[in-house]
Amino acid sequence: MSRIGFIGTGHIAAPMVRFLVGKGHQVTVSERNAGVAAALARSHGVTVSVNQAVIDASDVVFLSVRPQIAEEVLAPLAFRADQQIVSVMAGVSHARLTSLCAPADDISVTIPLGYLEQGGCPLPVWPDDHLLRTFFAPENPVFAVADERALNMHFAVCAMLPGILDLMATGAEWLTDQTGDAAQADFYAAQLIAGYLTAMTKEAGALANERDGLATEGTISIQMTRALRGGGAHVALRNAMAAIGERLEGKS
16 A cells, blocks of 8 residues: 555546545545545545645655646645655656655656546556556556657647547537437447447557548548548647647747
8 A cells, every 4th residue: 555645636636546545545635626625535535635744644646736837836845755756747847847846856757537547548657657557557558658758749649639529529519410419419429439449459550440441432431531631630630739749848
């Protein structure tokens, strides 16, 4: 059992807290987002404390505040040299974390999503994946990346997810307009993608292979892929990820 603390207790942190409590760890969470913290106290028996008390009670500290307020929240806190730190804050560099969390210097950065609680959430980690493997594998695939830039590029692709969900929501809205059944339209659009991705193989090139298997000449599938490409969807996606990557590297 590890003593684990969370600074920031919101949409990203809560599933990790529930997962780790389920594994038998002792978890203390900060008062930030008091509603979520109180709900976790009721449902999973976590302790809720002020930020410094969370640090003092923990051997491993997860940092999960919004990146734009990281400096404001973390700078006043006193960390210990023997603590391990895990940041899930996109765009806060490892060098900056080392400064903010000194004298603690065992710092890893990763990218969790809400479904980590159910398993199957890929967790790229830099610089060392050992601690995250201990906590979240085998239910979630944990893998090391080569350097901080590679991690930032994974963050950029992760940002693609709400864009894809936005497209799916548009599809569900269109189907609702045609059928009048919003609940069934949402279910169908979500399950269509979830079931297909679950069933497909995971080797390199699988996404393109599955696309090409569906979008054969003369089908409605190739009509869709050509329409999206012709409308500039792929160029917009690449441009957005490039801009996000530059932002994460402090170039914009």
